[in-house]
Amino acid sequence: MEELARLAGIPVRTLRFYRERKLIAPPRREGRIAWYDDDHLARLRTIAALLERGHTLSSIAELAEAFENGRNVGELLGMDTPTEEIPVRLTPEELADRFEGQVTPENLAAALDLGYLGTDGTEIVHVSRRLLDVSSALVREGIPLAEVLDAGRRVREHADALADLFADLVLRHAPEEDLQRMRPLARSVVEAELSLALDRRLRKRN
Template structure:
């Protein structure tokens, strides 16, 4: 059973099976296997050569993403066959919204000396090794680092420069990741269940795509703002408690110090 791919293809660029496989980052054998299972439409034939278009490419990209996310090929086939009117471009956009992809590559290049200066440390090698283990930097060569997540590395280095031990900052990363990932998974699951699933159950009506995209696009940044606001509130409360404890300790040790002196 074939799954119609209904995105407009007029004036679309066309590819041979080898070009299609290369663009989809898979083997020609896999492309032909998916075609034999009815997961993509037959190509346009010109003589004995088949020509594929952007819709074929998007469908293959969708299949690859679903497989990469842990779905079995049987589950992918079932989902595609049951939603024959779903444009693969729409599905990819929705998966991007619900996934954790950040769009453009945020990485930047930096020298080890620049990182050492940012963290105000004399020798950056231990810090670099620790960051590399966390997947935050990688060595390009002896003089160049690729900072894979500058929004984490730069504030972390600044915290070290302010006086925190590098180990303290490094140890905080997996703790933050664990808790924030749990929060992220919970929020995405709720959005999926309460907004996306009803839309899927209705058969993915074309006229509802803008509403669903808009809702998901707005809700996820709102959730990020709420998380940041709550963290700031909890951080402020934690600081106040810690400062209060220190002041109390000073008050309790003060009279003892005076008595001893007398």
């Protein structure tokens, strides 16, 4: 414990307090010896970084609980399912920086529920670089993260309906293995129709 506290740059009494609050996992025990590892040190450095960004210990505990109850990276990516999306690995500090202090327990739970985030050891994995970049760009434009996530939930419902429509169309006329090959066609149709819909919306405003 003394060695871990020294490496983390905190007093031993602070480390004991974090253990009591269950902010770090218990050590591995061999008889009367308690062993801490790099995961414990990474968690302590994350706690320090989040405290510097204005988070309270209570909110950090809620964030940690949300991560521990969230899906792991295998469940998030569906490991055997082909995808065109590129996942992104982040530390909790990098995630907090991306969204300018709006990574609250409520927003984190919503992102986990949507399937945007999963965990892999001490790292966070976002399912899609494109969605991560767009979400953080919208927050930088002044749109609250909670509203971005709510919009994402509604977009998900429409996207699922569009995917079902395209899959049904293809499978009526082609074998199932052709569905993966034809997915760029579906993406092009959706992108073009959304572009035209935005054109119509802008004309109405003018």
